[in-house]
Amino acid sequence: MKITSLTLFYVCFSILCFAQEPRPSVVKVNLSSLALGVYSVQYEKVLGERISFALGVGYRPVKRIPFAKTVERYIDAADKRIDYISLENVKKSESTVGMLHITPELRFYLGKRASAPIGTYIAVFGQYNSFFGKAPVFVDMLYRGVMARVELPVDTQIKTYTGGLMLGKQFRLGNRFTFDWFILGGHYGKVTIHGESKQDLEGYDEQFITDLRDKIIDTFKINEQYLSIDVDKQGVRVENARNLKFLNLRGFGFNIGYKF
Template identity: 80%
Template structure:
């Protein structure tokens, strides 16, 4: 038992010394994320001359969506390509959003005379993201021959699970610092959607509830093959009716790292 314990200690001590001598670990902060009001850190550990493992953690507190006008233009353009819901009647400039994400990845470093974690690499990664916030929406309808605008502040949660590839390059900045450039990549996966607007509709009759549901489906062009909508006297709820897939790009990330 003592010999086994001593052996484990020697192996761990040797590994620790190797880490100290070779600066095989890097702790990085994503500068690009900071411009969006988010905080993103990544820890990378070299597992050999050509391979490393990295784990990224990202967090953005719930607040107004940054660059609202730009985001609104982007969403309006993307709206034409989404075939299961329309976001036209969402007040995008008043919407709030937060995010928590995890990105584990395995990196393969390329080129001659290069060793992890410095050089050009191809990353195989998985990604989990949870987006949460509030989206003010509205529908216009007739109620008892009177025009009414129904405001529905919707608490939203969107979760994505994906995997993909990315190419990047990490530069040495002196003995202790690095600059890691996420050049370009893509990932494909599935998404789950949940939206809920708690409302007290007890004062309205069943016909109004039915008309409101039909109006929401018509206004937001909800495809009920993909999304399930429920409207009752407690409010409105929207969930997946089936798995939804998505593709997204990953890149243009600029990270400053400290080697140790």
């Protein structure tokens, strides 16, 4: 009887301990984003055998664009597919940009032997991005019979709100460390755009203000069905006239994590 009671005690104790065993968590640093000057971390909490929740946050202070020539080629290629504005007259190598992103995601680990947080997973995620900085732009226009170049330093803010799917895989590195590879995914949503150049144009007549607005629309190929533009004695403002769609890729991220 004593042996039976003792056995039952140990069985109940083991079940109780197992039920109260805390689920592991992982804190990660994104190494690939550091190359772009973005400080990005993620916290992942295991919720069950094959499921976890992760929250990522990234920040980049306002500064010059890294790999400016490569980025400029990418923007020029993307520019051809944007039908509401052209970025040809933007001085991209002189532009500055900062950013903040927040990415919550729910991960589902795949395979017969899957055990979160290790293995291949599909992530369902949402993402908020805010890009902010200054972009020098220029227009060439005729003023009182003389061709003049008007340079406008534009304070910009672009925000995106998207959702999507991503494939990834997390590897075990010893007992405590992990390597999390964001392989590839896509996300889709909307984007808001606001650009403002505060200029003192009090010394110019109304005809110049009208001509400047027309020249900006023509130079930057602004489609007023999508973007509204306002030019007055205080400067120039551009922002959404309607909802704009945003499609982008997510992936190629390499993260080192600590599991506890």
